[in-house]
Amino acid sequence: MPAIVVVGMQWGDEAKGKIVDVLSRHMDVCVRYNGGPNAGHKVVFDEQTHVHHVIPAGIHNPGTLCLVCDGLVIDPKELSVEIDGLRKRGVRLDNLHISQSAHVIMPWHKMVERAEETKLAEGKIGTTLRGIGPCYADKARRWSAVRMGDLVNLDVLRTKVPPILQHYNAMLACVYGAEPLELDAVLAECETYAKELAPYIGDTQALLQDAVDAGKRTVFEGSQGTMLDLDQGTFPFVSSSHPIAGGACLGTGVGPRDINEVIGVVKAYTSRVGEGPFPTELHGDAASNLREKGREYGSTTGRPRRVGWLDAPCLSFAARVNSVSAITLQSVDVLSDFPTVKICRAYRINGREYTRLPSDRSLLNQAEPVFEEFEGWTGDITGAKSMADLPASLHSYVATVEKVVSAPVAIVSVGPGRDQTILTDAGKKLLPFLSV
Known part of the structure; x- marks a missing residue:
C-alpha cells in the first residue's frame, strides 16, 4: 500500500490541506511532519471551512489515524484552542496522537x-x-x-x-x-x-512504524513550501523547519525506502507571505485584482499575501529537490477571465539569463523575470467534473506546467471544495483509489 508525501512546491499556501483531506478519505494514516501553528491548512466541505494549524487535515475522516510527529513545534495553548474548536464542530478526536518528542x-x-x-x-x-x-x-x-x-x-x-x-x-x-x-x-x-x-501524547514513532510495516495507506502532510525550507529555500527568508519531502523522514522516523510517492502541490500562480525575494511579484491594480479574486489572505495571520505569476525556475528546482512523482495544479479557477496568463521561464540577472534557480539566493533580489505569455481561459469552471469540461487553453497551460516540472499533473483543482477536484488520466494511474 502507498506511503505518499504531500509537499508544497512554492512559498506555501498552495492548498495542501485540500489535497491531504481528499487523499485522507482513502488513507489509514495521516501524518504532520514539520512546522507548527504557523501553518494554516484549509479544508472545505459541507459548506464549512476548517483551518488546521497543527492537527492533520485528515482528522475529518474518523477511520484515519492522525499523528502529530516529532518534527513539529507546538504551542500548548493554541493546540488546546484548535482541539476545542474541532470538538464544538462535532469532530471526533479519538484518532489523534501527538508525539512526546515534539x-x-x-x-x-x-x-x-x-x-x-x-x-x-x-x-x-x-x-x-x-x-x-x-x-x-x-x-x-x-x-x-x-x-x-x-x-x-x-x-x-x-x-x-x-x-x-x-x-x-x-x-x-x-x-x-x-x-x-x-x-x-x-x-x-x-x-x-x-x-x-x-x-493525546505518546509514542507516535511506534504507531507510525507499525502502520507502515503493516502496509497501511499513509499520507505525510507537509506544511509551508519548498522555497521556505531552512536549507533549500530563499534563505534567510525561510521557515525554521524542513517542508521538503525529505523532511517527512526527518520529522517522523520513517526511512526513505518506506516512501512510495511524492505529490507536489502547485498553485496556478504564485504567492508568498512575509519578506524575501519574489521575482514574479505583481504590484498595483494587477496584484490587487489577483489577490481579491484568489482571496489571498493568510489563514493563520490574515495578512494580505504577495501575489505573482508562476515561476518555472522555482518549480523545476522544487520538483528535483522533492523527487516528485506528480503534481496537483490548484486554483486554476482564479485565473479564469484573464485575457493572458504568464509563466516566468527564466531570470535575467546582471545581463545573464538563468533558467535554473541560482544557488546564491540573494541574486533573486536583482532578478528580472523573462515571461512567456499564454492564452487565458474564460467562464466559470468551478463546476467542471472532468478534464473534458475544461477549455483548450487551460489544457495547454497544464501541459506547459508538466514540462516545467518534468512530471504529470495528477489533479486539477477548480475550487476549494472536495468536490471541485478533477483526476486526470495520469492521476487515475497513480492514485487509482481516488477514482473508485
Whole structure:
C-alpha cells in the first residue's frame, strides 16, 4: 500500500490541506511532519471551512489515524484552542496522537521573536510571530528545549523550566528591555494545558512504524513550501523547519525506502507571505485584482499575501529537490477571465539569463523575470467534473506546467471544495483509489 508525501512546491499556501483531506478519505494514516501553528491548512466541505494549524487535515475522516510527529513545534495553548474548536464542530478526536518528542513553544519564545522582529525593523524576516524560530533554535541548543513529554511530566517540567527562564529573562531585560516572566505563572499555565493534552501524547514513532510495516495507506502532510525550507529555500527568508519531502523522514522516523510517492502541490500562480525575494511579484491594480479574486489572505495571520505569476525556475528546482512523482495544479479557477496568463521561464540577472534557480539566493533580489505569455481561459469552471469540461487553453497551460516540472499533473483543482477536484488520466494511474 502507498506511503505518499504531500509537499508544497512554492512559498506555501498552495492548498495542501485540500489535497491531504481528499487523499485522507482513502488513507489509514495521516501524518504532520514539520512546522507548527504557523501553518494554516484549509479544508472545505459541507459548506464549512476548517483551518488546521497543527492537527492533520485528515482528522475529518474518523477511520484515519492522525499523528502529530516529532518534527513539529507546538504551542500548548493554541493546540488546546484548535482541539476545542474541532470538538464544538462535532469532530471526533479519538484518532489523534501527538508525539512526546515534539518541542514546546514556551511563552518566552514568542516574546523574543516579537522583540527580534521589532529590533530588525526593515531587515526583519516577516515571521508569523508565533515563536516558531526561537523554539527550533532551542531544539538545536538542546539544554534549553522543552518537549511534549516534559510538559506532561510535572516533576521534569519544574526542574527544567527555572534555569531556562532565568536565561531568557536575562536576555529579555538586558537585550530588549522587556519585562521578565514570572516562574509561577509560567508553570501554572503549563500545568493547565498539560492536563488537557496528556491523553493525546505518546509514542507516535511506534504507531507510525507499525502502520507502515503493516502496509497501511499513509499520507505525510507537509506544511509551508519548498522555497521556505531552512536549507533549500530563499534563505534567510525561510521557515525554521524542513517542508521538503525529505523532511517527512526527518520529522517522523520513517526511512526513505518506506516512501512510495511524492505529490507536489502547485498553485496556478504564485504567492508568498512575509519578506524575501519574489521575482514574479505583481504590484498595483494587477496584484490587487489577483489577490481579491484568489482571496489571498493568510489563514493563520490574515495578512494580505504577495501575489505573482508562476515561476518555472522555482518549480523545476522544487520538483528535483522533492523527487516528485506528480503534481496537483490548484486554483486554476482564479485565473479564469484573464485575457493572458504568464509563466516566468527564466531570470535575467546582471545581463545573464538563468533558467535554473541560482544557488546564491540573494541574486533573486536583482532578478528580472523573462515571461512567456499564454492564452487565458474564460467562464466559470468551478463546476467542471472532468478534464473534458475544461477549455483548450487551460489544457495547454497544464501541459506547459508538466514540462516545467518534468512530471504529470495528477489533479486539477477548480475550487476549494472536495468536490471541485478533477483526476486526470495520469492521476487515475497513480492514485487509482481516488477514482473508485
